[in-house]
Amino acid sequence: MFDWLIVGAGFAGATLAERIATVRGERVLIIDKRDHVAGNAFDEQDAAGILMHRYGPHIFHTNSDAVFAHLSRFTKWRAYEHRVLARLADGKMVPMPINRTTVNRLNDLSLVTEDEVEAFFNARAEHVAEIRSSEDVVVSRVGRELYETFFRGYTRKQWGLDPSELDKSVTSRVPTRANTDDRYFTDTHQFMPLDGYTAMFKRMLDHPNITVMTGTEFGAIKGKVPYRRMVWTGPVDEFFDHRHGKLPYRSLTFKHETLDREWAQPCGTVNYPGEEVPFTRISEYKHLTGQVNAKTTITTEFPAAEGDPYYPVPRPENAELYKRYEAMADATPDVWFVGRLATYRYYNMDQVVAQALATFRRIETSVPLRSANDATGLVATGA
Template sequence: MKYDFVIVGAGFAGAVCAERLATNGQRVLVIDKRNHIGGNAFDCMDEHGVLIHPYGPHIFHTGSKRIFEYLSRFTDWRFYEHRVQAHIDGNLYPIPINRTTINKLYHLDLNEQETADYLASVREPRERLTSSEDVVLSSVGRDLCNRFFRGYTLKQWGLDLSELSAGVAARIPTRTNDDDRYFTDAFQFMPAQGYTAMFEKILEHPNIEVRLSTDFHVLRSIIEYDHVVYTGPIDAYFDYRFGKLPYRSLSFQHIHLSGVERFQSSGTVNYPNDQEYTRITEFKHLTGQQHAGTSIVKEYPRSEGEPYYPIPRPENEALFQRYNELAEATANVTFVGRLAQYRYYNMDQVVGAALKAVEALL
């Protein structure tokens, strides 16, 4: 059979592209080297019957009504506002830093304006924000930087704040009120039946065929197709011609606690200054599932392994641009997604990038 499009990767980028193309009359083959759909957002029941995210927590949030309404065609939603705490010297503090964080940490009783004044007094302004250290110091000063950010960043990225591009720290706000939500987007929901159920509905179009445990480099020579949508690592597509793009990887320790209804008081607890892991997430907060036990995951950043996070440094961006020039000169191939575009995308941003890519193709 000849396909109009072969889509490499069954995560958000690949699934959304497949659905849009299929709905517009194209014959689409979706392949993935893993044995499941959904990419890193894949979820499933563990052996104890708790719905978990094997590749770490995925919390959906977006400010885009268009993206939310698009995904709403394939799932019902459960309202969920994610909350994160930082474990510091045996105590838990809201993160992002807010008025509660500062009052509890320094044994103060500041109102909102006094909190703003306090932050203004400890900030270390920078003329140019070139690194994440510049961003954090100019926002919250040195003590809060060292307590909440420096150690976490070193574990997460294997780099000091001063070695990371400014955009990484710019993703985390600072608040002078008591808002302890991790995100403030207009749409904060979790798929009511899980991500995998949503992906199944996205991909159930009659014009879509899905093949799992399939390697594109093997398949490409034995099938006929007009165009490829590639969502994997862009450097892998070109056989690492200029060398490998640096990624940060993760390993996960999944633990089930029988007879423990609730392990921690928020969905995620960060450990910036102690422990080898960066954070613990308890899935029942995210899913709202009722169960006599609970399942948690500890995340351990790694320098080697599956590519999860593009490492945002100027030299890495320069290397990506060399690959991107090859991509733009490659006929009949569209590169889209976090790995193909070497971007630190949230899930909704990947959906947006996929919708934009298909509009251009059509």
């Protein structure tokens, strides 16, 4: 008998499982169809002993003191500031996001102040009456040439759509700087879990009130395991059997390679914005983890239309379709929908944790605790 069934052992599910078990003292069954916990953040040592990420690099960063403090209960940290270079078709490597160094290297300039760089951008920026698309965001800030160099091809590969067809939120995530700050993120807290993400998740779920079942589909236990309430972190349209049609997601495939040399590239990630290659980026894990090893492991990412859902596709018609599922979710009693896939939002890891913690606060105020002798209200998973 379980008080809660949680479907999905990623950040959303694991955060809620731990809070429910620890604070409320309730019994939780958490399942995942994959053979491991930690969701897309899952990491493991490969044959060379290098800690690598099976689903591509995950770099933790947040401005939330509360999220950082919460996760610090389950891990020590290694300070790490992520840096990215863009490799252009001519082989030139320049910092990404665009900053003063990028502008100087591309144009053989020697701009020295932020005002000079802003003047450079302003001279090339195109007036856009209303910024709606991802293309509008970039050309209105830095002009057509930098847009073509860094954003158009990369976005077309990543999303299978032209930036003019995507919501402005996509390229708005990538800043443009007039200084020489070459960090990809500027958040207050920038760290990697010292022992890896998987170790952090295992500590999070190591509680006598939590039962973990990996390699378990929801359908395999539906109607067989009794529970009172559910947290769903999978695709919201899947929960409702795609009643209104499938919500579009982008997927990824990964090529993992261990190379017989100490280093492969000068920083954690190198982006390939041009359409002359089919992949978007290559990441090298030793930069992230600080490991010392005579060999190195890299991952090349290939965007895909089919496969595991990774990214909700931000277009107006998709947002409208999601609203239909959201209305169904809101009307479903005793089921809480949490996470990137369940709420069809392009969240970072820290945002998922924040959403899960906020959901727990709502549970605390709206869901009464069951007394130890109360065996009523249990349902056989499928109601």
